[in-house]
Amino acid sequence: MPLFPSSVRNAVMAVSVLFMALAGAQPAMAHSVLVSSDPAKDASLASAPAAVTLVFNEPLDRGFTELAVLGPDGTSRWEGGPPVVTGEKLSAPLRALGSAGVYTVKYRVVSADGHPVSGSVPFTLTTAGLGTAAAPKVRTETAVADDNVPVWPWIAGAALVALAGAFVARRIAKP
Structure with missing residues (x-):
């Protein structure tokens, strides 16, 4: 038996x-993908833009969206307000920029499938502005990693x- x-x-x-x-x-590769940005990646600008806008291939989840604009020193913050999600667009106003150099737009969004996607878009300000950076933000939450389990x-x-x-x-x- x-x-x-x-x-x-x-x-x-x-x-x-x-x-x-x-x-x-x-x-499945259903994550959000950055399609375009304003200012464009690696753009050289003589004057500072009033805002940054990132356009993705699909509508974004409004929750847990982060956007920061870091100055040439890598730590000073230049966004002038909270990020706004409208469909597939993520945008934020900018403060008047300061010294000339490379500014970096860092983002973290949540795809429609629930996975976090992050990246950065650098642009160069060729002529210094008169702006001052925002006061540093104190981060109390822990960083979230995209584990792709x-x-x-x-x-x-x-x-x-x-x-x-x-x-x-x-x-x-x-x-």
Whole structure:
């Protein structure tokens, strides 16, 4: 007499095939992608723009959106207000810029699929302005990393737990 009934062997085989199929699957690339920016990436400007605007390939989630404009020293902040999300656009007003040099627009948005996407857009101010940087912000939250954890281990684990539960239930039901 076999150790396991044929129905249990068939279920184990089905779960194994499912697990192997999902193990090779790659997650869908449905993350937001930066399409354009104003000022454009690596642009050289003689005068400071009044605002920055980033345009993505899909509407953005309004929650957890971050935008910072860092000055040539890498720490001074130049955004003049909170970021605004309108569909696929993320924008913020700018303070009058100060010294000439490379300014960096750093962003972090949440894609429609719920994954965070971050990046930066540098531009150069060729003529110094008269502005002063905003007071430094104190960050109290911890940084969030985009771990890109695949979903297949969760599905496979759930299938294995269900299979184990079915096996135990069959064993208990038999006299």
